[in-house]
Each structure stands twice: as structure tokens, then as C-alpha cells.
Amino acid sequence: MNQPFYITTPIYYVNDVPHLGHAYTTIVADALARFHRMRGDDTRFLTGTDEHGQKIEEAAKTRGLTPQQLVDQVAPRFAEVWRTLGISNDDFIRTTEPRHKRIVAELWKHISSTGDIYLASYQGWYCVGCEAFYTESQLVKDGDAWVCTIHRKPVNWVDKERSWFFRLSKYAQPLIEHIERHPEFIQPDAYRNEVMSFLRGGLKDLSISRTSFAWGIPVPEADPEGLSHVIYVWLDALTNYFSALCEGGELGGPLVEKYWGNVIHLIGKDILRFHAVYWPAFLMSAHLPLPKTILAHGWWTVRGEKISKSIAATRIDPVKLSEGLGSASQYGLPIGIDAMRYYLLREVPLGNDGDFTFESLFGRYNAELANDLGNLINRSLTLITKFAAETPPAFDETFHADGTENPSFQLESLAVETCRNVARELQACAPSRALEQTWRFIGGTNRFIDQTQPWTMAKAKNPALPHTLWTLQSSLWLIARLIAPVLPAASAQLRGWLGDHGPLTWPESTSGRVLTTAPALACTMPASPLFPRLDDAAQAAMLSRIVPPEVLKPAAPAVKAPAPTEKPPAAAPTTTTAATIGMDDFKKVELRAGRVLSAQAVPKAKKLLHLSVDLGEANPRSIVAGIAERYAPDQLVGKQVLVVANLAPAEIRGIRSEGMILAAGDDSILGLSALDQDVPAGTRVR
Numbered sequence: 001m002n003q004p005f006y007i008t009t010p011i012y013y014v015n016d017v018p019h020l021g022h023a024y025t026t027i028v029a030d031a032l033a034r035f036h037r038m039r040g041d042d043t044r045f046l047t048g049t050d051e052h053g054q055k056i057e058e059a060a061k062t063r064g065l066t067p068q069q070l071v072d073q074v075a076p077r078f079a080e081v082w083r084t085l086g087i088s089n090d091d092f093i094r095t096t097e098p099r100h101k102r103i104v105a106e107l108w109k110h111i112s113s114t115g116d117i118y119l120a121s122y123q124g125w126y127c128v129g130c131e132a133f134y135t136e137s138q139l140v141k142d143g144d145a146w147v148c149t150i151h152r153k154p155v156n157w158v159d160k161e162r163s164w165f166f167r168l169s170k171y172a173q174p175l176i177e178h179i180e181r182h183p184e185f186i187q188p189d190a191y192r193n194e195v196m197s198f199l200r201g202g203l204k205d206l207s208i209s210r211t212s213f214a215w216g217i218p219v220p221e222a223d224p225e226g227l228s229h230v231i232y233v234w235l236d237a238l239t240n241y242f243s244a245l246c247e248g249g250e251l252g253g254p255l256v257e258k259y260w261g262n263v264i265h266l267i268g269k270d271i272l273r274f275h276a277v278y279w280p281a282f283l284m285s286a287h288l289p290l291p292k293t294i295l296a297h298g299w300w301t302v303r304g305e306k307i308s309k310s311i312a313a314t315r316i317d318p319v320k321l322s323e324g325l326g327s328a329s330q331y332g333l334p335i336g337i338d339a340m341r342y343y344l345l346r347e348v349p350l351g352n353d354g355d356f357t358f359e360s361l362f363g364r365y366n367a368e369l370a371n372d373l374g375n376l377i378n379r380s381l382t383l384i385t386k387f388a389a390e391t392p393p394a395f396d397e398t399f400h401a402d403g404t405e406n407p408s409f410q411l412e413s414l415a416v417e418t419c420r421n422v423a424r425e426l427q428a429c430a431p432s433r434a435l436e437q438t439w440r441f442i443g444g445t446n447r448f449i450d451q452t453q454p455w456t457m458a459k460a461k462n463p464a465l466p467h468t469l470w471t472l473q474s475s476l477w478l479i480a481r482l483i484a485p486v487l488p489a490a491s492a493q494l495r496g497w498l499g500d501h502g503p504l505t506w507p508e509s510t511s512g513r514v515l516t517t518a519p520a521l522a523c524t525m526p527a528s529p530l531f532p533r534l535d536d537a538a539q540a541a542m543l544s545r546i547v548p549p550e551v552l553k554p555a556a557p558a559v560k561a562p563a564p565t566e567k568p569p570a571a572a573p574t575t576t577t578a579a580t581i582g583m584d585d586f587k588k589v590e591l592r593a594g595r596v597l598s599a600q601a602v603p604k605a606k607k608l609l610h611l612s613v614d615l616g617e618a619n620p621r622s623i624v625a626g627i628a629e630r631y632a633p634d635q636l637v638g639k640q641v642l643v644v645a646n647l648a649p650a651e652i653r654g655i656r657s658e659g660m661i662l663a664a665g666d667d668s669i670l671g672l673s674a675l676d677q678d679v680p681a682g683t684r685v686r
């Protein structure tokens with residue numbers, strides 16, 4: 001208690017607006033920050049946006065914006081979504097802010113002064129999606145193209161680009177030693193093992209500047225050849241965790257002193273290497289202390305596909321989802337936000353992957369929120385307020401004392417154990433287990449009512465009734481605290497009904513009791529249930545409001561070969577029987593439905609059209625298609641087409657082509673492939 005506690009999320013790329021995957025990271029960090037604040041820890045919670053690099057520069061270009069215009073448009077959307085979702089961050093950092101840029105330049109100078117930076121030239125593969133250099137052993141081959149395993153898109157070849165290098169190789173052994181000495185450094189254990197085996201394979205020096213584009217922080221030292229370099233975006237981005245604490249442009253200061261030794265970087269497993277290898281190596285080189293913990297979580301998928309900006313069907317908007325789950329809010333945030341937080345944090349133990357399904361979301365909502373918690377609150381408050389006039393809740397030591405047959409004593413024992421366990425699990429960054437423990441206590445309180453039957457006690461004028469009602473009321477007081485880190489809106493609402501206006505602190509047991517620490521309360525009856533049950537009709541209505549239709553359908557319809565009775569094409573096709581392929585080969589082809597946004601002739605190429613095609617991604621694809629002899633540009637605008645979405649990009653007549661339109665015909669095009677009904681852009685075709 002009263003320890004400094006500093007938690008960070010990754011800073012998000014601003015090439016698109018936040019989706020549920022981003023919300024997950026931010027909500028986990030928020031729940032942990034709320035818990036530590038309740039414990040009285042001096043808590044600081046940082047999030048922000050990652051605004052430099054090739055990816056942002058390219059995204060801006062495709063939208064016809066300058067990078068600065070793009071980042072100024074999108075960064076506030078992140079801040080706004082977090083505000084809407086009630087995220088309690090203390091700071092929001094943007095890497096284009098002067099306070100950050102100054103510190104990145106300072107850090108570079110410190111690293112450089114240790115002799116760890118040198119000039120050379122880089123040649124190799126680069127994934128713009130990851131903003132990372134890869135060796136072929138880290139990629140997969142798809143036809144002729146090398147493809148990044150995260151973005152599943154072909155990587156770019158960087159051809160002998162002059163670059164400043166960081167002597168990363170020097171830090172493999174020191175990092176191994178650090179991880180061995182600090183088992184808490186990388187969590188959960190599986191991720192520590194992954195990093196250790198990566199380190200044991202040895203490290204290559206790292207290119208930490210780029211000269212082929214300009215959107216970044218300038219390298220603060222001169223290249224003797226006069227080339228302008230910008231700092232590698234990961235060196236820039238990682239520094240945010242530190243720069244947000246620095247004041248006056250110095251690498252240090254009171255906030256650094258207070259918080260830096262206690263920082264937890266919460267990250268997705270996709271960016272483990274940057275955080276657990278590069279970042280500590282940069283810090284070691286600059287003689288700065290390392291973060292306490294890198295805490296990695298798994299991925300959320302929708303039907304097995306990672307939720308990501310580029311796959312429309314997986315892009316679930318967290319604001320819409322939470323609105324769909326409930327807008328009631330008497331004491332603060334809408335309750336639907338809590339339902340979403342509960343599902344995300346309860347469904348998957350931190351570190352594991354999870355598949356998002358509405359079945360499990362509704363299942364948990366109805367069983368655990370509406371039934372277990374919601375009903376408990378309703379029936380308890382009904383009982384307490386009903387009997388309040390004649391037998392107000394009152395503590396009575398005789399009915400609270402030790403005794404295995406005494407329900408109040410049993411519930412007190414469970415309360416003490418639960419407080420301890422929930423605190424331990426949240427301290428260990430395990431919200432799923434903390435919720436499991438909390439629900440054990442909720443179950444215990446429901447059983448307490450069934451066992452004691454206050455309505456029968458009232459009829460029998462049982463003298464233990466006031467104490468039974470007091471036990472119930474104090475248990476609700478405790479529950480309002482146990483759920484507060486994950487369910488802040490429900491907690492506020494419940495505390496309102498209990499008349500509990502005291503500070504929201506973590507309940508600590510005194511003399512082996514915790515219910516007895518509850519203050520005097522004045523309960524009122526809720527006008528409506530906290531989590532109203534979602535019946536089938538409510539579920540269906542909600543689904544249609546909040547998710548893209550392709551997420552709802554059982555599976556994307558297969559595109560079948562035409563039935564034999566269908567009319568043959570105008571000219572008989574030349575049929576050659578190609579060698580058969582297996583399903584695995586076919587699955588490598590990523591076919592998607594797209595919509596043509598614009599089409600224009602390609603000068604001096606009578607067969608070619610340049611199309612802009614919406615595939616439901618952040619940016620439309622530029623595709624050059626050999627269909628000009630069959631289709632005029634204006635026949636195509638608005639048309640649905642099928643696209644090979646994972647074809648390696650190519651340069652055709654100086655135009656970048658990022659996919660292929662499916663068309664029928666050998667030498668001449670006879671028609672474009674189509675679906676028998678409209679589907680959203682980006683829908684997978686199998």
C-alpha cells in the first residue's frame with residue numbers, strides 16, 4: 001500500500017480508429033489502475049498514440065492528407081473513445097508532441113555517447129504493418145512473396161539503405177542475466193521463455209534510422225555524407241513511457257524518480273520483442289534503469305481471425321458494443337461499458353488468446369451479471385427496504401460470533417478470504433481470477449439468503465432478523481468494492497442504492513473481520529434492475545445495431561462453381577485442366593468481396609484500368625486490372641467485385657497494384673465474377 005504504481009498501454013497507431021482489441025488492452029490497464037488507486041497506491045496510468053513512421057506516412061498519402069493532418073484527425077478519436085468508455089488514464093501522450101520529441105533526441109545522444117551507434121547500410125525485409133525488420137526465417141513464403149505472419153501481407157525489400165545501427169548484439173547476454181535475476185520482468189512465464197530462447201539464439205545489431213522517408217524525429221547527429229535520417233519509429237515510440245515522466249527536456253526528474261522503478265508495460269504478445277529486448281537494451285545502453293515488468297496478453301479473435309484494422313469483419317467498435325449492452329446510468333458511466341469490461345476480463349485469463357463470440361458474451365451477461373449479481377442486489381434491497389421500518393438492519397455480536405452453524409459467521413469468513421484473494425489476484429495482474437473469486441462471494445451471499453430466509457424470520461419474529469439484514473447489507477457494501485476495478489459503473493450505482501457515500505477504498509480486514517468495517521448505510525430500492533436480462537429478441541435487436549452483418553452470419557457463404565444448368569458464357573472458354581491442388585493450397589488465396597470506388601483509364605495502355613477498390617480496410621486498394629477492352633470506367637464504379645487480396649503488390653505501368661480482380665475469359669475478358677447478393681466490402685470468399 002502507498003507504493004508508487006505506474007501502468008502503461010502500448011501507444012496506438014493512428015492509421016485507423018480504435019477497435020475492440022485496443023479497448024481490451026486499455027481496459028485491463030484501467031482495471032489495474034483503479035485497483036491500485038483503491039489500495040491507496042500512488043498510481044499513474046499512461047496511454048497515447050504512436051504517430052510517426054512509414055505506416056502513418058503511407059496512410060496519410062492514400063487519404064490525400066499530410067501525415068500531420070492525419071495524426072491530428074485520428075489521435076483525438078482515441079482520446080475521445082477512452083473518455084467515452086470512462087478510462088481513467090492520468091496522461092495521454094502523442095509522439096508528435098515536443099515534450100516527447102526532445103526526450104527521444106536526448107536518449108539517442110546518451111546511447112550514442114556510449115559508442116553503441118554506428119553508420120552502415122541496411123538491406124533486408126521490412127514489414128510496414130509491424131514497422132519491423134525481418135529475416136526470412138521469421139517470415140513465411142507465399143508463392144514468390146515473403147509474407148509477415150502477423151499482417152499476412154507481403155513484406156518490402158529495403159535495398160542498401162544507409163542507416164545508423166544500434167549495437168544490440170552486445171546486449172544479449174546482459175539481458176539474459178537480467179531476466180534470470182528478475183523473474184517478474186517478463187510475465188506470464190510462457191512469454192519469458194519465448195524471449196529467453198530468442199536471446200539465446202544471439203542478437204544482430206539493429207537499424208535505428210531511415211532515410212527513405214521523412215515522417216519521424218530527425219536523428220540529432222550529422223551523417224558525414226549529409227543524408228537526413230529519421231529515428232526508427234520503435235525507438236521513438238518505446239521512449240514514450242519515459243518521456244511522459246520527464247519534465248523540462250531532461251532525461252529524469254521527480255516523476256521519473258517516483259514511478260520509473262515501478263512501471264508495468266502492458267502489451268499485446270505481438271509486440272513482445274520490441275518491449276522485452278529492444279527497449280531494455282536501449283535503456284541499458286543509456287545507463288537508465290529497466291522497467292519492472294513487461295506484461296503480455298494474448299489476442300482477441302473473431303472466428304479465429306485476429307481483430308485488426310485491416311479485416312473489416314473483425315472490427316468491432318467498442319463504443320457501439322457497450323452502447324448496445326446498456327445505456328442506463330444514474331450514477332456515472334453507462335452500465336453497458338461494465339458489461340463489456342466484465343466479459344473481456346472474465347472470459348480469458350490474461351496472457352491467453354480469446355475468441356469473441358456473442359453467444360458467450362450474452363451467456364455471461366445473463367448468467368453472471370443479470371442473474372448472480374443483478375438478482376442478488378434486487379432481492380437483497382427488496383428484503384432490506386421491506387423490513388426496514390420494523391426491523392432495520394443492525395449489527396449484533398451474538399449473531400456474528402464464531403460458530404460453524406452460524407450463517408453470518410460463515411459469510412464473514414468467506415468475505416475475509418475473498419478480499420485477500422481478490423487483492424492477491426489483482427496485484428498479480430490476473431483480473432479473470434479476481435472476478436472468479438468475487439463471484440464465489442456473490443454465490444455465497446445468494447446462498448446466505450436462501451439459507452436464512454429473512455421472510456420466514458420476519459413471520460416468526462426471529463430476533464436474529466436485524467443482524468441477518470445487516471449481514472446482507474454489509475455484503476453488498478463489500479461487493480460494491482470488490483467489483484469496482486472492473487465494473488466501476490455498477491459499483492457506483494450499487495453504492496448509490498446503499499447510501500454509501502464514503503471514499504472508495506479497498507476493504508481491509510481488522511481483527512479477522514471485514515463486513516464489520518462497513519459504515520452505517522441507508523438503503524433504497526432500485527427503480528429498475530442493474531443488468532436487465534437480455535432475452536432472444538433483445539439479443540437479436542442489439543446484434544443488428546452493433547456489428548457488421550458478416551460477423552453475425554454463421555459463416556461467409558462459399559462461392560460455388562456455376563450449376564450445370566446455368567447458361568454457358570457467350571464464347572465457349574478454352575478449358576485446360578491444371579494440376580489439382582489441395583485445400584491447403586487453395587486456402588492460401590485470400591479472396592474478398594470489394595466495391596469499386598473509382599476507375600480510370602491508364603494512359604497508353606488500352607487494356608488497363610486503374611481502380612480504387614474498397615475492401616473494408618482503413619484505405620482503399622489501388623488495383624490495375626486488364627479489363628478496359630470489356631468495361632468502360634463508369635460501368636464499374638459502385639460494382640461489387642471479387643479480389644485476390646493477398647497477391648504480392650506489383651508496379652504496373654508505374655502504378656502500384658495491390659490485388660487482382662477475378663474475371664472470366666482467357667485471351668479476352670468475358671465478364672467479371674460476382675456474388676448473387678450484396679455483401680459488405682471485405683467479406684471473405686471461400
Ligand code: MSP
Nearest residue numbers: 010011012013021025050237238267268299300307
Ligand atoms: N504502435 C505500436 C505500439 C507501440 S508501443 C511503444 C502498435 N500499435 S497497434 O495500434 O498496432 O497495437 C497496439 C496494441 O493493441 C497491441 O499490442 C495490443 O496490445 C492491442 N491489440 C491490437 N489488436 C489486438 C487484438 N486483436 N487482441 C488484443 N489486443 C490487440 O503495435
